Amino acid sequence: MSPFNASDLQRIFETIDRNGDGFVSIEELHWLLNRTGVDFISDDLESLIGKSMIDFDEFLSLYESISEINRGGEEIESDLLNAFQVFDENRDGFISCDELHNVLVRLELWDDRRCVRDCRRMIGAFDVDLDGRLDFEEFKNMMNYSSNSSF
Numbered sequence: 001m002s003p004f005n006a007s008d009l010q011r012i013f014e015t016i017d018r019n020g021d022g023f024v025s026i027e028e029l030h031w032l033l034n035r036t037g038v039d040f041i042s043d044d045l046e047s048l049i050g051k052s053m054i055d056f057d058e059f060l061s062l063y064e065s066i067s068e069i070n071r072g073g074e075e076i077e078s079d080l081l082n083a084f085q086v087f088d089e090n091r092d093g094f095i096s097c098d099e100l101h102n103v104l105v106r107l108e109l110w111d112d113r114r115c116v117r118d119c120r121r122m123i124g125a126f127d128v129d130l131d132g133r134l135d136f137e138e139f140k141n142m143m144n145y146s147s148n149s150s151f
Contacts, residue, residue, distance in 0.1 A: 006060070013059050023053040029062075077140075084139045094133035097123055 104110040126142040
């Protein structure tokens, strides 16, 4: 469900359409997106949209697209939390070296011969507060890093 209905979006559109021509320029749209925490470079925004101005119908479509992306982000966050909870065996809100090792062996991703030192090294790479464990934010950083490169 979208937090804004069509009349809300019409008012927003009219507000950012500073010259009242019925179109929102990339600059006006960029201003709105930055104010709402969506960070785009103007050139990237224009490439995404494919033109330098959009009308209200195109504004609605863009809003729905951004809303879908945000909903997808919430699903990813939920999936990461579920994965974190698999590793957090004692439910203390942290993943220890032993917990990481136990789960990786149980999932048959590592054989039992892989030593705890490897787990410490893996945790150490993302342990921002240097407490020897991963909290949820550190775990998310590790998962985002590993999905963007070969870990």
